[in-house]
Amino acid sequence: MAVAAETSILCDPLSSAAGWSDYSKLKAVSSRHPGRIAGSIIVVLILALIAQSLITNPRWEWGVVAEYFSAESVLRGLGVTLILTIVSATLGFIFGALIALARMSKSPILSGTAWVYTWFFRSVPLLVLLVVIYNWGYLYEYVGLGIPFSDISFFKLKTVTLMGPITTAIIGLSFNEAAYSAEIIRGGILSVDQGQLEAAASLGISRSRRFTRIVLPQAMRAIIPNAFNDLTGLVKGTSIVYVLAVYDLFHTVQVIYNRTQRVLPMLLVAVVWYVILTTILSIVQYYVERAFAKGSAHSLPKTPPQKLFAFIASIPGLIARWFGTAALANEKGGERDACDD
Amino acid sequence: MPATIEEEVVEEVIAGAKTNPSSEALGRIEVRGVNKYFGSLHVLRDVSLDIEAGKVTSIIGPSGSGKTTLLRSINHLEKVDSGYIAIDDELVGYRRKGDRLYELKEKEILRRRSRVAMVFQNFNLFPHMTALENVIEAPVSVRGLTKAQAIEEGKAFLSRVGLGDRAGAYPNQLSGGQKQRVAIARALAMKPKVILFDEPTSALDPELVGEVLEVIDSLATGGTTLVVVTHELAFAREVSDKVVFFDKGKPLEFGPPLQLFNNPRCERTAEFLSKLL
Numbered sequence: 001m002a003v004a005a006e007t008s009i010l011c012d013p014l015s016s017a018a019g020w021s022d023y024s025k026l027k028a029v030s031s032r033h034p035g036r037i038a039g040s041i042i043v044v045l046i047l048a049l050i051a052q053s054l055i056t057n058p059r060w061e062w063g064v065v066a067e068y069f070s071a072e073s074v075l076r077g078l079g080v081t082l083i084l085t086i087v088s089a090t091l092g093f094i095f096g097a098l099i100a101l102a103r104m105s106k107s108p109i110l111s112g113t114a115w116v117y118t119w120f121f122r123s124v125p126l127l128v129l130l131v132v133i134y135n136w137g138y139l140y141e142y143v144g145l146g147i148p149f150s151d152i153s154f155f156k157l158k159t160v161t162l163m164g165p166i167t168t169a170i171i172g173l174s175f176n177e178a179a180y181s182a183e184i185i186r187g188g189i190l191s192v193d194q195g196q197l198e199a200a201a202s203l204g205i206s207r208s209r210r211f212t213r214i215v216l217p218q219a220m221r222a223i224i225p226n227a228f229n230d231l232t233g234l235v236k237g238t239s240i241v242y243v244l245a246v247y248d249l250f251h252t253v254q255v256i257y258n259r260t261q262r263v264l265p266m267l268l269v270a271v272v273w274y275v276i277l278t279t280i281l282s283i284v285q286y287y288v289e290r291a292f293a294k295g296s297a298h299s300l301p302k303t304p305p306q307k308l309f310a311f312i313a314s315i316p317g318l319i320a321r322w323f324g325t326a327a328l329a330n331e332k333g334g335e336r337d338a339c340d341d
Numbered sequence: 342m343p344a345t346i347e348e349e350v351v352e353e354v355i356a357g358a359k360t361n362p363s364s365e366a367l368g369r370i371e372v373r374g375v376n377k378y379f380g381s382l383h384v385l386r387d388v389s390l391d392i393e394a395g396k397v398t399s400i401i402g403p404s405g406s407g408k409t410t411l412l413r414s415i416n417h418l419e420k421v422d423s424g425y426i427a428i429d430d431e432l433v434g435y436r437r438k439g440d441r442l443y444e445l446k447e448k449e450i451l452r453r454r455s456r457v458a459m460v461f462q463n464f465n466l467f468p469h470m471t472a473l474e475n476v477i478e479a480p481v482s483v484r485g486l487t488k489a490q491a492i493e494e495g496k497a498f499l500s501r502v503g504l505g506d507r508a509g510a511y512p513n514q515l516s517g518g519q520k521q522r523v524a525i526a527r528a529l530a531m532k533p534k535v536i537l538f539d540e541p542t543s544a545l546d547p548e549l550v551g552e553v554l555e556v557i558d559s560l561a562t563g564g565t566t567l568v569v570v571t572h573e574l575a576f577a578r579e580v581s582d583k584v585v586f587f588d589k590g591k592p593l594e595f596g597p598p599l600q601l602f603n604n605p606r607c608e609r610t611a612e613f614l615s616k617l618l
Binding site: 193195196198199200201202203204205206207209213214217218292294295296 | 416418447448451452454455457458459461463465466467468469470471478479482483511512513527528531
């Protein structure tokens, strides 16, 4: 303690040392970025041009877009797209998680099979996969449940009656999704430091709890951005089911423009809906990421609504400061003049 | 549950004439003829060592001499290739029945592991949990405390390492020394018989080493067996009851710090010490 007191006497803070030039009263001017300004002007011009053409070109037929935007058939198609996305994403991620775990298993049979699954379903184009599954009825006429390698059978159904276009679409999309999500999940789990597992093990925490409480919450931080990337891909990817004559958003729009010949405005209807869906996903992603960011940053950044409210609340202060600094600048100018004398 | 009690009885009977462990201090570690290979690298060469219960034993020696591997083997984070390690006559990772050793089931490994805590070189705190959450995680899930009990205890342990006021901080908001002290509190919260320190100050700024060593020093008289792998020779000399000098996968010299530091028997020990002191 005595030593500390002594040093504090000996060591004066540098800032007050005599003989140093004092810059603290001067005004700092940030450097200019002419390239940035020029770039911004060009981008604004291009955006204005796009907006102008979208509004003034009559061939976009915004009237038709508005008319069909919330038409019953379009909404029904949107519903099918949503169902396909939600069901195949859920099944795909559950199955994908199992495959990821199998892939990391110490059993060569489990990890090998998982590897082959991922390899195969990533190799086959989704379009081809869907058509093959659609033709399953030709390969295997009946689907049933029984005891393998025996004649005992509990029920038997014709494949064609069991697997309609929507079921086929969901099976194909889920299988495909599982292959990709397995890799995403595996990547997330691998990104967690091995020391975390050792620390948990050395505390005697059980294997399952180690995974759910320690590894998974940390893996989620790496999994979520990729998973949402994949999910937005899936939302749009569902449009491929038109080959099975499933009336999803895209196929419905297609059928309508084949009848009315209003191709571009109808495509625009689909585009706007897809944009809305991905926008919602992006917003959800933002908040999910935030929820898993615990402990990663010193303090979490504000959410956009919080920022907006904070900005509105700060307006009176900003105005006051604007006028205040103007007055202060005058004052400072005076001070500096005085020094020159 | 009854199954494990039975197993314990079997074991004690087999342990035979040995004295009842509950009557003496707990946390005696017995290492016998341990060999460990990483591929073709022979990291532990026929290591035999007795670590006394309730005492502080420091393991010093050059990098790569197998100190850390020995520590990890005591906690069964590494499997030894031959020989055995026992803590209070319970084999680490195996159960003896007749003249055979059976590898323990995961559950039993965990039960035994919870009596041995480990403090790592790079802390390994759980980054998504606050200091307090780090400390109470194992007491709740392994020792079966209620959350309220665990929190009360956890706060006491954090105060004991001088961090009572930082319970709500995430590891990222703590300095290296503070992180290591939270890790020590986390180890203490399991009320272990043995605490293993794996170079606890190696990842710290010199300025922060002191605060961690002070905490370890304060544990020295608590009756827990402490095994510290360290490069802080001054600490080893002042705090430990026994010092082991490890070289090339073997304990070369073992004795009280005064003797080992002032009159090393082996030339190799003297050479190592002269480089560092």
